[in-house]
Amino acid sequence: xxxxxxxxxxxxxxxxxxxxxxxxxxxxxxxxxxxxxxxxxxxxxxxxxxxxxxxxxxxxxxxxxxxxxxxxxxxxxxxxxxxxxxxxxxxxxxxxxxxxxxxxxxxxxxxxxxxxxxxxxxxxxxxxxxxxxxxxxxxxxxxxxxxxxxxxxxxxxxxxxxxxxxxxxxxxxxxxxxxxxxxxxxxxxxxxxxxxxxxxxxxxxxxxxxxxxxxxxxxxxxxxxxxxxxxxxxxxxxxxxxxxxxxxxxxxxxxxxxxxxxxxxxxxxxxxxxxxxxxxxxxxxxxxxxxxxxxxxxxxxxxxxxxxxxxxxxxxxxxxxxxxxxxxxxxxxxxxxxxxxxxxxxxxxxxxxx
Amino acid sequence: xxxxxxxxxxxxxxxxxxxxxxxxxxxxxxxxxxxxxxxxxxxxxxxxxxxxxxxxxxxxxxxxxxxxxxxxxxxxxxxxxxxxxxxxxxxxxxxxxxxxxxxxxxxxxxxxxxxxxxxxxxxxxxxxxxxxxxxxxxxxxxxxxxxxxxxxxxxxxxxxxxxxxxxxxxxxxxxxxxxxxxxxxxxxxxxxxxxxxxxxxxxxxxxxxxxxxxxxxxxxxxxxxxxxxxxxxxxxxxxxxxxxxxxxxxxxxxxxxxxxxxxxxxxxxxxxxxxxxxxxxxxxxxxxxxxxxxxxxxxxxxxxxxxxxxxxxxxxxxxxxxxxxxxxxxxxxxxxxxxxxxxxxxxxxxxxxxxxxxxxxxxxxxxxxxxxxxxxxxxxxxxxxxxxxxxxxxxxxxxxxxxxxxxxxxxxxxxxxxxxxxxxxxxxxxxxxxxxxxxxxxxxxxxxxxxxxxxxxxxxxxxxxxxxxxxxxxxxxxxxxxxxxxxxxxxxxxxxxxxxxxxxxxxxxxxxxxxxxxxxxxxxxxxxxxxxxxxxxxxxxxxxxxxxxxxxxxxxxxx
Numbered sequence: 001x002x003x004x005x006x007x008x009x010x011x012x013x014x015x016x017x018x019x020x021x022x023x024x025x026x027x028x029x030x031x032x033x034x035x036x037x038x039x040x041x042x043x044x045x046x047x048x049x050x051x052x053x054x055x056x057x058x059x060x061x062x063x064x065x066x067x068x069x070x071x072x073x074x075x076x077x078x079x080x081x082x083x084x085x086x087x088x089x090x091x092x093x094x095x096x097x098x099x100x101x102x103x104x105x106x107x108x109x110x111x112x113x114x115x116x117x118x119x120x121x122x123x124x125x126x127x128x129x130x131x132x133x134x135x136x137x138x139x140x141x142x143x144x145x146x147x148x149x150x151x152x153x154x155x156x157x158x159x160x161x162x163x164x165x166x167x168x169x170x171x172x173x174x175x176x177x178x179x180x181x182x183x184x185x186x187x188x189x190x191x192x193x194x195x196x197x198x199x200x201x202x203x204x205x206x207x208x209x210x211x212x213x214x215x216x217x218x219x220x221x222x223x224x225x226x227x228x229x230x231x232x233x234x235x236x237x238x239x240x241x242x243x244x245x246x247x248x249x250x251x252x253x254x255x256x257x258x259x260x261x262x263x264x265x266x267x268x269x270x271x272x273x274x275x276x277x278x279x280x281x282x283x284x285x286x287x288x289x290x291x292x293x294x295x296x297x298x299x300x301x302x303x304x305x306x307x308x309x310x311x312x313x314x315x316x317x318x319x320x321x322x323x324x325x326x327x328x329x330x331x332x333x334x335x336x337x338x339x340x341x342x343x344x345x346x347x348x349x350x351x352x353x354x
Numbered sequence: 355x356x357x358x359x360x361x362x363x364x365x366x367x368x369x370x371x372x373x374x375x376x377x378x379x380x381x382x383x384x385x386x387x388x389x390x391x392x393x394x395x396x397x398x399x400x401x402x403x404x405x406x407x408x409x410x411x412x413x414x415x416x417x418x419x420x421x422x423x424x425x426x427x428x429x430x431x432x433x434x435x436x437x438x439x440x441x442x443x444x445x446x447x448x449x450x451x452x453x454x455x456x457x458x459x460x461x462x463x464x465x466x467x468x469x470x471x472x473x474x475x476x477x478x479x480x481x482x483x484x485x486x487x488x489x490x491x492x493x494x495x496x497x498x499x500x501x502x503x504x505x506x507x508x509x510x511x512x513x514x515x516x517x518x519x520x521x522x523x524x525x526x527x528x529x530x531x532x533x534x535x536x537x538x539x540x541x542x543x544x545x546x547x548x549x550x551x552x553x554x555x556x557x558x559x560x561x562x563x564x565x566x567x568x569x570x571x572x573x574x575x576x577x578x579x580x581x582x583x584x585x586x587x588x589x590x591x592x593x594x595x596x597x598x599x600x601x602x603x604x605x606x607x608x609x610x611x612x613x614x615x616x617x618x619x620x621x622x623x624x625x626x627x628x629x630x631x632x633x634x635x636x637x638x639x640x641x642x643x644x645x646x647x648x649x650x651x652x653x654x655x656x657x658x659x660x661x662x663x664x665x666x667x668x669x670x671x672x673x674x675x676x677x678x679x680x681x682x683x684x685x686x687x688x689x690x691x692x693x694x695x696x697x698x699x700x701x702x703x704x705x706x707x708x709x710x711x712x713x714x715x716x717x718x719x720x721x722x723x724x725x726x727x728x729x730x731x732x733x734x735x736x737x738x739x740x741x742x743x744x745x746x747x748x749x750x751x752x753x754x755x756x757x758x759x760x761x762x763x764x765x766x767x768x769x770x771x772x773x774x775x776x777x778x779x780x781x782x783x784x785x786x787x788x789x790x791x792x793x794x795x796x797x798x799x800x801x802x803x804x805x806x807x808x809x810x811x812x813x814x815x816x817x818x819x820x821x822x823x824x825x826x827x828x829x830x831x832x833x834x835x836x837x838x839x840x841x842x843x844x845x846x847x848x849x850x851x852x853x854x855x856x857x858x859x860x861x862x863x864x865x866x867x868x869x870x871x872x873x874x875x876x877x878x879x880x881x882x883x884x885x886x887x888x889x890x891x892x893x894x895x896x897x898x899x900x901x902x903x904x905x906x907x908x909x910x911x912x913x
Contacts, residue, residue, distance in 0.1 A: 084534055086534030
């Protein structure tokens, strides 16, 4: 634990059906996203950080150079924003936001001024007198955010704050959260199960699965160079095929060739749908000159129009290959090609060089 | 064929509720009008406001009203003092035996008031079990405490009766409350004490107020407990005064005008309760998330054990004493007692008994017959009322209010109304008792049926309709089977309530018709406690049967 600034932690916890062991750091002022499927331990991680749950021995939480592991939740100065907002139902918006300042015994004038500027920050001016029950979901979440910021926390945790909202509002609010982060400079840990949301707002992304961390990296690194097959497939669509198909499909021109090295263990190759070149005119060859894999006589199973592109599903041999293309396919069968450069190889789920 | 009309599936069945409402109106409104009519007459039967005016401004009446409100307030506070810690424990902790604590706490719900009275006399009396144990323990010859026949006894008995109401209503609300606001407050830097004061308590307040109003209403209308445990004119409430005026002073108009005054107060309380109920629903979003934890630390564990043991003694002590006492025979005034079946032999007419024990066997048969008839009549009536009430729109809201009206009118006042009718039908006896019981039990049966009717998704009915079933067919094949359990539960409650009914029966017939509670009342008056205990044991067994059947039915609910 060398970093003096920001958060650095090791969290261990054991439950009857699940155990968690993670360790990661977040720089001061950074917005880190934790993503993973439901049940992977994202929320547990936040609750351990905030002090709502107690971790096992061997854990440590350093925040801004101080060990806060043994502090109770109310002394940690880590605010938590809940998916269901958790506004105090009997209080008005103003009373909700003023709550943490009242705890700090700030004067009434100071509280009013802060409430006004916080409501300004979350784009809800003039909402002071409303009750939570009179607000929409998006408005409630903004109030919850303002209330959390009002406690002047050293770190702000957000537990799937947008997942109860509809798609359009979600997109808008995540940009708002990023803006609020940039304006306040507060360190944030943001939990979501939506990789698009994470890619849109995070400085760094922590991918979790079944209680452990798969990879920590920025969005682009994660997408292009995932360290595990799980991270690769969680960060977007992808095709997973056995390594052995290389021998049947390798097409290399001239002197360039690839060493075919079968190893013991589960050996897989992975590539993304947009990396597939497609030739659906049976009379023409595949326009690809770099070393690549060629899937001949792939049969079209479905074609889904997605606005900016088509998502095609092909059947080749016994495998399914998903392809993304901007043109409508011409026939029911096609030749598919993927450059060797774009292919990732995984041995027992871990990335290895091809 | 039929035209397609825009209508909610329930509306088209409005006719089904008509007979039930007619019956209820006749059963309830006629006696009520008889009472109100009496209130507006003078002693000779002419229209006059004299009685009413005299009643409303007489200092004695006002002092009775004052005492009624005061004892209800104290009793509500006592119920809160016992019930709220229980609500806290049930809502926040998970511990072995929690189900048992919950079940034990529901026992007073189904106990007839005369049985509670008896249990208190036996358990807390000067010669009661608690006193005898204390005397033996402290080596004293005098009773250690004198609680009977005082305001303390009334309040203690009311607390016994009503703390489970507070405990259940508040803990159920508490358990369903979203725990996240408390956690949010914690992460914002509030200590646990501050959170309870600023977040949890304000959130619970509507539930506490609503439950308290209900308890206040129960204590306001309490009768047997005041009559017996209060021990005489020193502690007179509106209900006991109405009874005394009607049956002892034979002052019909006076009793009726008091009844009118009492009803005005209860209606106000009921309106308050309904307003609080409405407020309750609008305030919170309920979640399904659970926030129960093990009792934290030794303190929590001690608290749980202490509370469980104390409630068990408080609730089960009087009941077990009644059963135990019924199998004993005392030689002499306060000589040693030994096991004996004498009281049961007298009860079942196998042995000649003294005083009222002679009528015990007839009372048992009467009570069973009355309760069975009332329970059977309850099923069709509550089915048709509930179906009508569950619809949406102003009509069903109005109907629900009408269905609840008998709750605003105490059973003593219903008894009084039937007493006035009985003067016109001297031979009406048993029939009038059954009708009075029916009016009293229907609102309670409705409480178990209406929520179940509301739970039936409209889609079921719509689906059945699209499959070709007409509205009546849908009612018989979909709704009635879905409501079967709640109808049986309602009828069981009706049976238990009718079996233990004393207030209306006593006011209506003043011992000319004997039922189990009336004989018990007479036996307690004659200090024949063991005989009363034998009858009480029969009531306890019946209540237990009702309790287990309804609990089993609860477990079998449709998902």
